[in-house]
Amino acid sequence: MSDSPTNGERAPAVATPLVQKLAARIRQHGPLPIDAYVEACLQDPEHGYYRKQTAIGGGGDFITAPEISQIFGELLGLWCALVWQSMGGPDRLRLIELGPGRGTLMADALRASRVVPAFHAALSVELVESNRVLVEAQRKALASCGVPVEWHDTVSPSATPTIVLANEFLDALALRQWIWRESGWHERAVGLDDAGALAFVEIPAADDREPAIPASLTNPHNGCIFESRADVFAALAAELKTSGQPFAGLFIDYGHSEPAFGDTLQALHAHAYADPLRAPGEDDLSALVDFAAFGVAARDAGFAVDGPVTQAELLGRLGIIERASRLMSANPAKAASIEAGIARLLAPVGMGTRFLALGIRSVDLSALPALEPVEMRPPRY
Numbered sequence: 001m002s003d004s005p006t007n008g009e010r011a012p013a014v015a016t017p018l019v020q021k022l023a024a025r026i027r028q029h030g031p032l033p034i035d036a037y038v039e040a041c042l043q044d045p046e047h048g049y050y051r052k053q054t055a056i057g058g059g060g061d062f063i064t065a066p067e068i069s070q071i072f073g074e075l076l077g078l079w080c081a082l083v084w085q086s087m088g089g090p091d092r093l094r095l096i097e098l099g100p101g102r103g104t105l106m107a108d109a110l111r112a113s114r115v116v117p118a119f120h121a122a123l124s125v126e127l128v129e130s131n132r133v134l135v136e137a138q139r140k141a142l143a144s145c146g147v148p149v150e151w152h153d154t155v156s157p158s159a160t161p162t163i164v165l166a167n168e169f170l171d172a173l174a175l176r177q178w179i180w181r182e183s184g185w186h187e188r189a190v191g192l193d194d195a196g197a198l199a200f201v202e203i204p205a206a207d208d209r210e211p212a213i214p215a216s217l218t219n220p221h222n223g224c225i226f227e228s229r230a231d232v233f234a235a236l237a238a239e240l241k242t243s244g245q246p247f248a249g250l251f252i253d254y255g256h257s258e259p260a261f262g263d264t265l266q267a268l269h270a271h272a273y274a275d276p277l278r279a280p281g282e283d284d285l286s287a288l289v290d291f292a293a294f295g296v297a298a299r300d301a302g303f304a305v306d307g308p309v310t311q312a313e314l315l316g317r318l319g320i321i322e323r324a325s326r327l328m329s330a331n332p333a334k335a336a337s338i339e340a341g342i343a344r345l346l347a348p349v350g351m352g353t354r355f356l357a358l359g360i361r362s363v364d365l366s367a368l369p370a371l372e373p374v375e376m377r378p379p380r381y
Helices: 017-029 034-043 070-086 104-113 117-122 132-141 230-240 291-300 311-317 320-330 332-346
Strands: 093-098 123-128 149-152 162-167 176-181 184-192 198-204 225-228 247-256 266-269 272-274 284-286 304-310 355-361
Touching (some): 017 198, 034 176, 034 184, 070 104, 070 117, 104 117, 104 123, 104 132, 104 162, 117 123, 230 291, 291 355, 311 320, 320 332
Antiparallel strands (some): 176 225, 266 272
């Protein structure tokens, strides 16, 4: 997701190859619930956005924090070193990144980690990536990183201490949507209109797909939409569990710290918002992250949870201003661009506050650096 895409006029639908495939599927089996639609748009083996698009960067659809400033990845690398120390400095450590983009964050993190030689020597890196185009970019970015690197489609089980980094990963996970009517909750789905074009429709909620509305959300109005990734979050938390070894994870994404009603499903095309039905397989799809719900899933899986805090708070506590000052002094010709990048990361009405950071850890580890433990009352889902 871009930190500040521009709102544009709704473009006409594009007849992508995936549109034809989805239309045939809908005609045969009926409307696709939103989670199935998002999953197909992003991960379809032939036409999925994350299977073939480069996506990231000025020439793509969005730009992420690591691409804005090298300091972002450097600080996360040093954060990992601090966590490793809190684990007792094990001689082997898995460093996993979920959705590693072009490899920029990991390359910057590993470069910074060299200031702690024993930590750098303990590392083996695993990148969880489904996009073959991005895998090649990651190979180039990490060609001289000095540590072993492997690629996987999912997190593989291991009896080794583990740290996970995930920047703008949760927002792309498939979500369900329900809409409130006088007759109750109906599931939101994608069907076909009278002209055969993709359209949002409403279907009866199946018994096993009834929405679990948090107790804090009451009195929905007609047309009110509720979003949930509860099942997906639970599956991810279970996948991250290690076999009795220290574990820590840092998740940074745009979202909200408490449950809320609202339709946040959006598409991005060339750094501008677009209709989510505009061009399946050609536009990025994402939605706000409910960090409270992710925290509940992590606790249910046996993790302790720290945060969330804003991205500005996280980076500020990790010393972004001091690091930027040193970098600007060493590179005066680039001082203006360095300063501009930091301003984007910390913007109080942009990435600095819209992006949140949440930490999960083994219960026997101390609180994670720069993430003040928050006694959040788990919402009843």
